[in-house]
Amino acid sequence: MAEKPLRDRIIDTALHLFEKYGYHGVTVDRIVAESDTSKGGFYHNFKSKDELLYHIHDVFITYALTKAQEAYESCSTPTERLYAIVQSFVKVFHLYKPHITVFYQESTYLKPEYAEPINEKREEFKQIIFRVIREGIEAGEFRPELSVEIAGMSIIGMVNWTYKWYNPDGPLSIEEIAAYFADFILHAVLCTPQNPTAARFLLPPAAE
Amino acid sequence: MAEKPLRDRIIDTALHLFEKYGYHGVTVDRIVAESDTSKGGFYHNFKSKDELLYHIHDVFITYALTKAQEAYESCSTPTERLYAIVQSFVKVFHLYKPHITVFYQESTYLKPEYAEPINEKREEFKQIIFRVIREGIEAGEFRPELSVEIAGMSIIGMVNWTYKWYNPDGPLSIEEIAAYFADFILHAVLCTPQNPTAARFLLPPAAE
DNA sequence: CTTTCAAAACCGACTAGTTGGTCTGTAAGC
DNA sequence: GCTTACAGACCAACTAGTCGGTTTTGAAAG
Numbered sequence: 001m002a003e004k005p006l007r008d009r010i011i012d013t014a015l016h017l018f019e020k021y022g023y024h025g026v027t028v029d030r031i032v033a034e035s036d037t038s039k040g041g042f043y044h045n046f047k048s049k050d051e052l053l054y055h056i057h058d059v060f061i062t063y064a065l066t067k068a069q070e071a072y073e074s075c076s077t078p079t080e081r082l083y084a085i086v087q088s089f090v091k092v093f094h095l096y097k098p099h100i101t102v103f104y105q106e107s108t109y110l111k112p113e114y115a116e117p118i119n120e121k122r123e124e125f126k127q128i129i130f131r132v133i134r135e136g137i138e139a140g141e142f143r144p145e146l147s148v149e150i151a152g153m154s155i156i157g158m159v160n161w162t163y164k165w166y167n168p169d170g171p172l173s174i175e176e177i178a179a180y181f182a183d184f185i186l187h188a189v190l191c192t193p194q195n196p197t198a199a200r201f202l203l204p205p206a207a208e
Numbered sequence: 209m210a211e212k213p214l215r216d217r218i219i220d221t222a223l224h225l226f227e228k229y230g231y232h233g234v235t236v237d238r239i240v241a242e243s244d245t246s247k248g249g250f251y252h253n254f255k256s257k258d259e260l261l262y263h264i265h266d267v268f269i270t271y272a273l274t275k276a277q278e279a280y281e282s283c284s285t286p287t288e289r290l291y292a293i294v295q296s297f298v299k300v301f302h303l304y305k306p307h308i309t310v311f312y313q314e315s316t317y318l319k320p321e322y323a324e325p326i327n328e329k330r331e332e333f334k335q336i337i338f339r340v341i342r343e344g345i346e347a348g349e350f351r352p353e354l355s356v357e358i359a360g361m362s363i364i365g366m367v368n369w370t371y372k373w374y375n376p377d378g379p380l381s382i383e384e385i386a387a388y389f390a391d392f393i394l395h396a397v398l399c400t401p402q403n404p405t406a407a408r409f410l411l412p413p414a415a416e
Numbered sequence: 417c418t419t420t421c422a423a424a425a426c427c428g429a430c431t432a433g434t435t436g437g438t439c440t441g442t443a444a445g446c
Numbered sequence: 447g448c449t450t451a452c453a454g455a456c457c458a459a460c461t462a463g464t465c466g467g468t469t470t471t472g473a474a475a476g
Contacts, residue, residue: 006452022316024232027435038453039437045451049436105313108230143395144414150380150388157369158362165361172358180358187351188396206352214426235461240428247463248427257462 007045009035014052019098023053023106053106054114060099061121064092068128078136079190083182083201085132089159090178093166100163129155133189142189155185179203215253217243222260227306231261231314261314262322268307269329272300276336286344287398291390291409293340297367298386301374308371337363341397350397363393387411 004012013035017026028049032042046052071084093100110118130152136142159181166177183203187193193202212220221243225234236257240250254260279292301308318326338360344350367389374385391411395401401410 025317028437029435039455040439040453041451043437044453105316108313109233145391145411147384147388150385151392153369153373154366154389154392157367157372158365161361161365161369164365176355177358180355181362183353184359184362184396188392203353236463237461246427247429248465249425251463252425252427 006035006037006041010037010042010045011052011055015056015098015102018053018056018106019101023102023109050109050111050114053102054110054118056099056102057107057110057114057118060092060096060103061118061125063096064089065121065125065128067092068125072128072132078132078139078141079186079198079201081132082136082189083186085129086155086159086182086185087178090162090181091174093162094168094174097163097166097168100160104160104163126152126156136189141191143191146189151189154188158184214243214245214249218245218250218253219260219263223264223306223310226261226264226314227309231310231317258317258319258322261310262318262326264307264310265315265318265322265326268300268304268311269326269333271304272297273329273333275300276333280336280340286340286347286349287394287406287409289340290344290397291394293337294363294367294390294393295386298370298389299382301370302376302382305371305374305376308368312368312371334360334364344397349399351399354397359397362396366392 010031014026014031017031017034028039028042032039046055067088068085071088072081075081075084107115107118130148133142133146133148133151137144137146137148162177166172166174168174180203182201186198186201190198192198218239222234222239225239225242236247236250240247254263275296276293279296280289283289283292315323315326338356341350341354341356341359345352345354345356370385374380374382376382388411390409394406394409398406400406
């Protein structure tokens, strides 16, 4: 072990410690000790503890944003797009759960100069969701009485909250969760969930 | 001004400082300075900074739990119960937004002896939601293909996430948000949202 | 109504421990 | 020989909590 570059070992160790104990619950000395490196090595690779926190934020939000854009572009109708975005969004948890936990728990502690670029990407991500909902309503696929903002934040909230309870080693696989979420959301927004072209995104009706 | 009991002034000040800057972003000295009290007064009223954090947690979760129980008991059908619980749950934000923010941001920093009673109440709250969904499925009002846990966590997630974006001084009132959430959730879980007895809980269909 | 007096409430200078960050030095690569 | 990567002792700043002392309170005694 301990063959990876020192920088990556630090990030890895810090990530899991932050996830478990919170940013302020972990000292630089501890990160250094558990990643089997040194104070010197740490500050050679990072300007400060804050920069490390920023890096963790950036890796996640950049990935999530890219995936959402890809999902948007890879489909052509609002229903398909919403389905694809929810799918990719949920599945990010499989790879990035520790990042996401740190992201949503510790972002208040980002120094302003670090918070700015992160917030921009965050806003872009949100706008993609809002856009899909808006286009879905305009296209007549989604219920016109929906509020774009509230429906959008509902979706973002229910998916993001997953980081509080999802356990990668638990009985529910990320694919199952994604399928249930998609079903839940589509039933909430579609005009006609019984629509046969949307049916492939829904759960099969349970037999009585 | 400054007529309220010192203890309340400390809690009030701390609450808003914690909400804005996080538990670790606020020192006891600052709480004391901004509440116009003293170190001595602080430690006369609280055993420690941790105890103050616990107190904030407890006030909120106790209230939320009580409200959920009342909502459950005040109705007799699963649909009505779910509606009532969502309504009361969302409306808690009106009074307790700072508490809720602190609750969900800082609970990792609760010392074990404080975390335990909080987690018990939290679990109880969750079980009320799960129970309503389970009973709704059994009664044939909710779609049988739902997963009780995932649907439950979806609801809890979307409502809780509100603390990240709800602004009491913004254009959306808490009543509007509650109505949209209830509509979203009921469409997601009901077998037949068009059911006339459920219709009074939904948004009126928008004219084309 | 006044005095007494002890307990509770409150004050703020001080402390002990902790923590992010620095600095000097060393070894390896080019 | 010179830059880059890393090591680890050291430091300055900060912060939760303490402790001796002062004020307020309220009830009982005079």
